[in-house]
Amino acid sequence: MNLPVAWQHYRRLLAALRRHHPRALAQLGMISLVVCLISSASILTPWLLKQSLDQLQDQQHWPGILTISAYALCWGASQVAFFWKNTLAASLSASFECGLGLALFEHRIRQPWRTHNPQEPAGETLAIFRRVAGSVGALTCNLSWGLLPIVIELIGAAWLLTLSQGGQIALVLLLTMAAFFGCSLLTVRVARDVTRDIHHESTRLSGHLQERLGLIPTLQLNNAQTQAMQQASQYCTRWQDAVIRGNRRLGTLYAGKILLISAGLLAGLLLSTLAIQQGHGSLGDLVMLNAYMIQFAMPMTWLAGSLFDMQRHLLALEEGVRWLSTDCQPSRPALHPALPATLQVAALQVAALQVGSGAPLSFSVPPGQWLGLTGPSGTGKSRVLDALLKLSGYQGSICLGTCCAETCSDETWHALVTGVRQQPQLLAGSLRDNLTLGLSQPVDAQLLQRACYLACLDRLIADKPEGWEHPVSPEGGNLSGGERMRLAIARALLHQPAVLILDEPTAALDSETERQLLARLRSSGLTIIVASHSAYCLQQCEQILSLGPAEGRIHDNNGLLPCDQTHEHG
Known part of the structure; x- marks a missing residue:
């Protein structure tokens, strides 16, 4: 030099x-x-x-x-x-x-x-x-x-x-x-x-x-x-x-x-x-x-x-x-547009997406409805979800009402559209520390209890002598996979998003807990996009987007996926 x-x-x-x-x-x-x-x-x-x-x-x-x-x-x-x-x-x-x-x-x-x-x-x-x-x-x-x-x-x-x-x-x-x-x-x-x-x-x-x-x-x-x-x-x-x-x-x-x-x-x-x-x-x-x-x-x-x-x-x-020298976005206030709003996705192309015809994806999700992503492993379901969360590159347009992901800041978009990835990450600290991550203002007790209820986390907290202060080891090693997922879902709900995106949220849950979790999330009235291999989870969705070599289209879920009492996780 x-x-x-x-x-x-x-x-x-x-x-x-x-x-x-x-x-x-x-x-x-x-x-x-x-x-x-x-x-x-x-x-x-x-x-x-x-x-x-x-x-x-x-x-x-x-x-x-x-x-x-x-x-x-x-x-x-x-x-x-x-x-x-x-x-x-x-x-x-x-x-x-x-x-x-x-x-x-x-x-x-x-x-x-x-x-x-x-x-x-x-x-x-x-x-x-x-x-x-x-x-x-x-x-x-x-x-x-x-x-x-x-x-x-x-x-x-x-x-x-x-x-x-x-x-x-x-x-x-x-x-x-x-x-x-x-x-x-x-x-x-x-x-x-x-x-x-x-x-x-x-x-x-x-x-x-x-x-x-x-x-x-x-x-x-x-x-x-x-x-x-x-x-x-x-x-x-x-x-x-x-x-x-x-x-x-x-x-x-x-x-x-x-x-x-x-x-x-x-x-x-x-x-x-x-x-x-x-x-x-x-x-x-x-x-x-x-x-x-x-x-x-x-x-x-x-x-x-x-x-x-x-x-x-x-x-x-x-x-x-x-x-x-790499791009860095300055801190900006996260502004909520008028809600509710429809999520509009047009001509979405994501790297490594293996759709039969290779055609871009276009779909819309009205407020309060659920969209399910299905398809064999490796067909790009997680990549589509990451694109909706602005965590990976994509081509096309993603808009929630008048707010488009291409033009608004990441902080504004993540205040509107948040989610839980397939392997949720936790901090070393307490349950409260992990639940309130990113919240600058003190959390109202009723709001905290409701988020934990919707995520079926209330029983876990009630069973712990320390309650909200129960320690969480690095990467959540002292919690089960299902507990980590539900804790991450409750954390996302506390941010009160307009759209919640979930990647295999029930893969580590038993049938009874899965049914309870999905029923409570349905009662929240949120717009939810979920990728899953569980037939029961997908049966809750109004629309299904199939990915894979045979299909690449979206269709109404008019009994195409029957309610099954067993899991088909993969």
């Missing part, structure tokens, strides 16, 4: 940070000013040491002692300031990481789901997320509190050396450090390749481990623990090899740079010694030059070593800007 592009990426991420942590940049500016002042003061320590030695050599004991005391105090203050700077760097980096992390998280959850890459593992996304959030703060601290103080100290040291020993010694110092820094820049290309390899293997390792941790029951049922360990070991080995191989290449280059500092130190000391022999300098000048060389050796070594980290941070900037 060239510097202008990197600067543009950096500015864009700072703008995202400012929305969630507006004081972070002001804090950075104030602390950077203090750090630069301290760096300027630390330049005086070698000069004070020279002055004290010259005074003691000239038998000026008390001035020499006072100057030595000032030197000691100045050196101690610079060391305290160094540790204080590291402490502030840690706290400010945490502020940057939190602020930018929130900005990236907000952008990610507001990004339309249909634009997400379904093949991007959650573990890899999380690894990139953490890397980007931490890199901006670290890069900022490196530039503001690392590179800038070094430049200030070099200029000040060269000025003092010029005053005391002439420009020749100062030129040696500046040339040595410039050569060292120039050679460091030559490693950028190597560091970039090394960092990219390490990032790639680290991301793959993180994604693999998170995926396997979510498959522990499956691994145990198939006695695949040993196989899983072998695969994880292979990913770890590839990551470890990338780190070792890359650092070996960089270590060789860094060793050569250290030799440059040693050569510059030797040249400066030889020139200073010759000047003393010719009566143009003092022992204090020699000590001062040596002190400056040592003083700059450590930060310049740090600067060379930090180029690897800075390259890693620059790559993270690319990943962060790639995230921010």
